[in-house]
Amino acid sequence: MRRSGGRLAAVAVVAALVWTLAPAIRAGEVVTLRFSNWHLVETVWGRSLREAIRIFESRNPGIRIVPEPISYAEKEARYQAECAARRMPDVVKLHNFSLTMFFELGCAADLTPFVQKEGPGFLKSWYEFPIKSLTYKGRLMAMPGDYMSMVLIYNRELFRAAGLDPNRPPRTWEEFREYAKRLTRDTDGDGRVDQWGFSIPASKNPGLPLRILPMVWSFGADFLTPDGRRSAMNTPEFREAFRFIVELATVDRVMPPGVTTFGPQDVRIQMAHRRIAMKIGSGWTYPIVNAINPQLNAAEVLEAAPVPAGRRRITAAWLSGWIMSPHTAHPEAAWRFIKFLTSKETEKKFFEDNRVISSRKDVNVLPLVKMDKFSRVIVQELQHARLEPQLKEWPEIFDAFATALQEAITGAKPWERALLDAHTRVEGILARR
Amino acid sequence: MHGVSRAATGWIGPRRALRLREPAVGYLFVAPALVLLLAVLVYPALTTLRLSVTLPGGQLGVQHYGQLLSDPLFWQVVRQTAAFVVASVSAHLLLGLGAALAVAGTVPARGLFRVVALLPWVVPDVVAGIVWKWILNPLYGVLNDLLMAGRLVDQPLEWLTHPSLAPLSLILANVWRGFPFVMVILLAGLQSIPQDLYEAASLDGAGSWARFRFVTLPGLRKVLVVALALDTIWEVRRFGLVQAMTGGGPGTLTEVLSTQVFKQYFQFYRFEYASAMAVAMTVLLLAVSLPYVRMIMQEE
Numbered sequence: 001m002r003r004s005g006g007r008l009a010a011v012a013v014v015a016a017l018v019w020t021l022a023p024a025i026r027a028g029e030v031v032t033l034r035f036s037n038w039h040l041v042e043t044v045w046g047r048s049l050r051e052a053i054r055i056f057e058s059r060n061p062g063i064r065i066v067p068e069p070i071s072y073a074e075k076e077a078r079y080q081a082e083c084a085a086r087r088m089p090d091v092v093k094l095h096n097f098s099l100t101m102f103f104e105l106g107c108a109a110d111l112t113p114f115v116q117k118e119g120p121g122f123l124k125s126w127y128e129f130p131i132k133s134l135t136y137k138g139r140l141m142a143m144p145g146d147y148m149s150m151v152l153i154y155n156r157e158l159f160r161a162a163g164l165d166p167n168r169p170p171r172t173w174e175e176f177r178e179y180a181k182r183l184t185r186d187t188d189g190d191g192r193v194d195q196w197g198f199s200i201p202a203s204k205n206p207g208l209p210l211r212i213l214p215m216v217w218s219f220g221a222d223f224l225t226p227d228g229r230r231s232a233m234n235t236p237e238f239r240e241a242f243r244f245i246v247e248l249a250t251v252d253r254v255m256p257p258g259v260t261t262f263g264p265q266d267v268r269i270q271m272a273h274r275r276i277a278m279k280i281g282s283g284w285t286y287p288i289v290n291a292i293n294p295q296l297n298a299a300e301v302l303e304a305a306p307v308p309a310g311r312r313r314i315t316a317a318w319l320s321g322w323i324m325s326p327h328t329a330h331p332e333a334a335w336r337f338i339k340f341l342t343s344k345e346t347e348k349k350f351f352e353d354n355r356v357i358s359s360r361k362d363v364n365v366l367p368l369v370k371m372d373k374f375s376r377v378i379v380q381e382l383q384h385a386r387l388e389p390q391l392k393e394w395p396e397i398f399d400a401f402a403t404a405l406q407e408a409i410t411g412a413k414p415w416e417r418a419l420l421d422a423h424t425r426v427e428g429i430l431a432r433r
Numbered sequence: 434m435h436g437v438s439r440a441a442t443g444w445i446g447p448r449r450a451l452r453l454r455e456p457a458v459g460y461l462f463v464a465p466a467l468v469l470l471l472a473v474l475v476y477p478a479l480t481t482l483r484l485s486v487t488l489p490g491g492q493l494g495v496q497h498y499g500q501l502l503s504d505p506l507f508w509q510v511v512r513q514t515a516a517f518v519v520a521s522v523s524a525h526l527l528l529g530l531g532a533a534l535a536v537a538g539t540v541p542a543r544g545l546f547r548v549v550a551l552l553p554w555v556v557p558d559v560v561a562g563i564v565w566k567w568i569l570n571p572l573y574g575v576l577n578d579l580l581m582a583g584r585l586v587d588q589p590l591e592w593l594t595h596p597s598l599a600p601l602s603l604i605l606a607n608v609w610r611g612f613p614f615v616m617v618i619l620l621a622g623l624q625s626i627p628q629d630l631y632e633a634a635s636l637d638g639a640g641s642w643a644r645f646r647f648v649t650l651p652g653l654r655k656v657l658v659v660a661l662a663l664d665t666i667w668e669v670r671r672f673g674l675v676q677a678m679t680g681g682g683p684g685t686l687t688e689v690l691s692t693q694v695f696k697q698y699f700q701f702y703r704f705e706y707a708s709a710m711a712v713a714m715t716v717l718l719l720a721v722s723l724p725y726v727r728m729i730m731q732e733e
Binding site: 077101192203204256257260392399403406411413425 | 506566570571572588589591593594595596679680681682683684685686695696699700701702703
């Protein structure tokens with residue numbers, strides 16, 4: 001009895017010690033957050049993000065950030081699989097078109113309680129539109145990241161060499177077509193065209209809608225009827241827009257061969273090496289092009305202008321959002337990191353490094369943003385910008401369009417037939433809802 | 434215990450006990466592999482099957498299969514997959530057989546030739562796709578440069594965007610990548626054919642064609658079936674190369690079943706429909722692999 005009593009006492013002492021010291025041990029623990037972002041694979045953005053992580057870690061010694069690079073095209077697939085396995089990184093960045101899907105799948109934590117804890121005026125620094133767009137069923141599910149309009153980026157030197165005024169970019173689509181023809185040239189006199197007026201990433205990639213929507217919308221067309229129940233891809237306006245885009249490649253030949261295999265980076269490489277004179281891009285274009293070919297002197301040579309107008313002046317908006325994994329073991333630390341990433345200081349750094357425009361009003365009124373020649377146009381055009389439709393079916397609807405575009409450009413089908421097939425497919429997609 | 438027989442106490446002797454325990458020990462050895470198979474194969478397969486019959490609201494039904502059967506894109510993709518597989522596997526067999534015969538013979542630097550011939554098989558699927566995409570690029574691609582330098586074409590060919598050239602380019606890259614696998618299998622088969630048979634045939638006056646037809650081919654029959662079955666299964670599942678080279682385009686002209694399943698699941702978020710497509714693909718693969726399984730079972 002005496003021996004077992006002694007053992008019991010020893011166990012009790014150890015338990016008491018553990019109970020007393022546990023908070024102290026925990027206080028010394030380092031919380032590790034997994035952070036995934038497609039920008040981590042990019043030269044300029046990747047460096048900027050890693051610097052931001054170092055700043056955050058130095059100020060928060062109890063939190064360690066583990067960066068997990070991912071490709072832009074792969075992110076949705078991987079995060080979905082990880083979310084299903086409750087292994088999604090603690091903090092990730094997503095483009096607006098897939099955010100709704102993640103909200104619906106329950107793959108984003110509700111940020112409302114964290115925002116409420118910050119005080120009533122916390123969200124006042126942001127534009128209302130991004131906050132509204134990232135609110136799902138009355139709850140804020142993501143913190144807005146960058147918010148930009150798509151604009152026309154062009155090369156002043158190539159304009160000048162083609163006899164065009166570099167201070168007068170095309171304002172209408174007809175003007176644009178004429179400019180593109182003049183800019184499509186044989187520059188070395190070997191009898192073969194080696195410079196093209198315009199290029200677009202017409203492979204099936206998530207960057208294509210941002211470049212196509214401004215063109216389609218400005219012709220007065222839309223993909224769906226206003227109630228979102230039917231395809232509007234058979235309207236005269238849509239047919240006109242589609243034919244215009246296709247004929248840039250097939251009739252005017254102002255786009256390089258192989259355009260249906262290009263991704264956004266291919267087009268940036270073409271711009272960096274003076275193979276094309278115009279593209280549709282945004283704030284990120286200049287630093288990436290500059291990194292590809294510093295000899296281009298992109299800051300001086302490239303210029304931004306509003307996307308040409310058709311029946312209406314309109315463009316597409318880019319919006320990204322930071323989401324927290326619903327399964328994170330460290331929600332407080334994850335929120336602290338998201339708050340840091342979306343702070344005025346960090347957003348200012350992101351602008352300085354990457355020329356991306358913030359969804360924070362207090363950043364965009366800073367002189368360095370207002371004085372920048374690219375940002376000035378991008379911020380100004382935000383008033384004409386619309387987001388991609390936030391529908392679960394949107395990727396499939398756009399795939400139908402991209403299929404038709406490729407079929408028409410490559411001659412697999414006449415453009416009318418390709419578009420009609422796409423319209424029929426979209427009707428089928430919408431009928432399932 | 435004295436005076437009680439061993440049988441009455443249930444004692445069965447060391448040799449017999451060992452014999453009885455043998456199956457149990459065998460099961461113990463295969464248990465880890467079995468658990469792994471259940472975890473990474475059976476569980477996902479059952480989950481996919483369950484998803485494929487899950488309807489909105491959680492009820493069960495076969496509507497997704499109905500949709501699949503009436504989806505023209507699905508049938509187009511099935512046809513394209515069949516064409517891709519038949520062309521690739523046929524070319525693999527022809528090239529693989531040729532290469533195996535070459536490296537089995539007394540060619541100079543045979544070892545080096547074997548290593549070089551194996552290299553495409555070593556290259557990962559996606560890397561091979563990216564390399565071929567660059568080779569065939571209409572602006573910077575080396576193939577067009579060579580053709581134009583040799584004055585064989587006037588303008589760069591759009592290998593991956595022309596409706597007729599794109600499927601051919603894909604098959605070309607896939608043939609390059611896949612023939613070494615068939616070569617290795619057939620080489621093993623060639624080396625197992627007894628030399629005496631060739632000598633006897635030669636004594637009977639058989640020429641090289643007759644020796645190939647009446648000795649080599651019959652000797653390779655079983656190995657050819659194995660190579661055919663395994664290669665077909667792999668080619669039906671081919672994903673990385675197609676995705677990296679064309680992404681299924683232009684339009685949907687180079688879509689195959691695996692790229693469609695990926696798109697439906699991960700890009701269009703149609704989990705149930707994609708699962709039905711994956712189940713259909715599995716059934717197709719099972720049908721393709723039946724002759725191989727039957728042959729193995731007959732041997733056993």
